Amino acid sequence: MAALDDRIALVTGGGRGIGRGIVHQLAKAGAHIAIGDVDLESAEKTAGEVEELGRRARVVRLDVTRAESARAGVAGVLEHFGGLDILVNNAGVVQEHLDDEATEDDYDRCFEVNLKGIWIVSREAAEHFKQREAGKIVNIASIAGRRGGHGLAPYSASKAGAISLTQSLASGLGRFGVNVNAVCPGLLWTPMWEKLEGLFQGDVAPDVVDKRAAFEAYLRSACPLGREQTPEDIGDAVVFLASDAARNITGQSLNVDGGIQMN
Ligand SMILES: NC(=O)c1ccc[n+]([C@@H]2O[C@H](COP(=O)([O-])OP(=O)(O)OC[C@H]3O[C@@H](n4cnc5c(N)ncnc54)[C@H](O)[C@@H]3O)[C@@H](O)[C@H]2O)c1
Numbered sequence: 001m002a003a004l005d006d007r008i009a010l011v012t013g014g015g016r017g018i019g020r021g022i023v024h025q026l027a028k029a030g031a032h033i034a035i036g037d038v039d040l041e042s043a044e045k046t047a048g049e050v051e052e053l054g055r056r057a058r059v060v061r062l063d064v065t066r067a068e069s070a071r072a073g074v075a076g077v078l079e080h081f082g083g084l085d086i087l088v089n090n091a092g093v094v095q096e097h098l099d100d101e102a103t104e105d106d107y108d109r110c111f112e113v114n115l116k117g118i119w120i121v122s123r124e125a126a127e128h129f130k131q132r133e134a135g136k137i138v139n140i141a142s143i144a145g146r147r148g149g150h151g152l153a154p155y156s157a158s159k160a161g162a163i164s165l166t167q168s169l170a171s172g173l174g175r176f177g178v179n180v181n182a183v184c185p186g187l188l189w190t191p192m193w194e195k196l197e198g199l200f201q202g203d204v205a206p207d208v209v210d211k212r213a214a215f216e217a218y219l220r221s222a223c224p225l226g227r228e229q230t231p232e233d234i235g236d237a238v239v240f241l242a243s244d245a246a247r248n249i250t251g252q253s254l255n256v257d258g259g260i261q262m263n
Pocket residue numbers: 012013014015016017018019036037038039042062063064065090091092093113140141142143184185186187188189190191192193
């Protein structure tokens with residue numbers, strides 16, 4: 001029997017990148033998956049991969065910044081699957097400009113999607129979890145939320161907020177038997193990364209123009225284990241936190257980063 005046999009999981013932003021890796025690992029652990037995303041094309045593709053793994057899949061259009069969209073999305077999952085056991089708040093964005101040129105819009109977008117979006121979708125799922133007195137919420141924060149620094153202030157602050165919100169939700173939902181935890185990914189080569197390469201070229205490898213080379217140079221300088229993390233690494237941590245093995249863990253944020261941040 002697999003760790004999550006026949007559980008129902010909703011993964012926001014599950015169509016690509018880290019979300020896709022989380023979807024794969026949850027499905028391999030036995031879960032049926034709803035993917036809630038604004039990018040329906042990649043969500044449909046990933047849903048097809050879940051079905052190839054022998055699990056059920058459903059795509060729901062869900063914008064985590066819109067309460068009515070979250071409400072309809074969660075209701076659609078409940079109607080289709082007849083329940084919900086696991087919510088993974090993975091959807092996220094990074095700022096368009098580094099700090100010297102950061103705009104109000106950079107702050108608004110990061111806070112709306114990365115922080116308020118967690119609360120909006122969790123609120124909908126929590127209604128169901130409270131009634132059945134069980135449920136798991138796993139938020140995807142970031143090691144960027146562990147420590148501020150020049151370059152990614154809006155993003156880092158939103159992720160620090162996500163870590164704090166994880167603790168608040170865990171405190172409030174514990175008496176209903178709901179576990180709320182976070183995973184803080186380190187460095188992953190996903191579409192999001194393309195927006196970040198300017199920062200690391202400047203800090204670590206000023207002579208490097210190739211994006212992938214800049215990523216690897218930063219990894220060599222900052223990561224004790226010296227290897228990049230994969231979406232599946234993050235998915236494995238999510239599977240653990242969503243499983244019965246983690247029943248007495250709540251309010252925690254787990255770094256999956258090869259040792260970049262040791263706290
Ligand atoms: N890539 C990294 O190195 C890294 C490191 C640490 C944390 N993270 C976090 O991991 C998560 C996934 O990142 P990624 O690298 O896979 O990014 P990505 O840009 O590749 O994927 C993000 C996904 O979220 C979806 N999304 C964006 N806005 C949304 C909204 N309003 N509603 C619903 N879905 C929305 C996108 O359509 C996409 O499917 C994010 O929360 C990100 O902050 C990423």
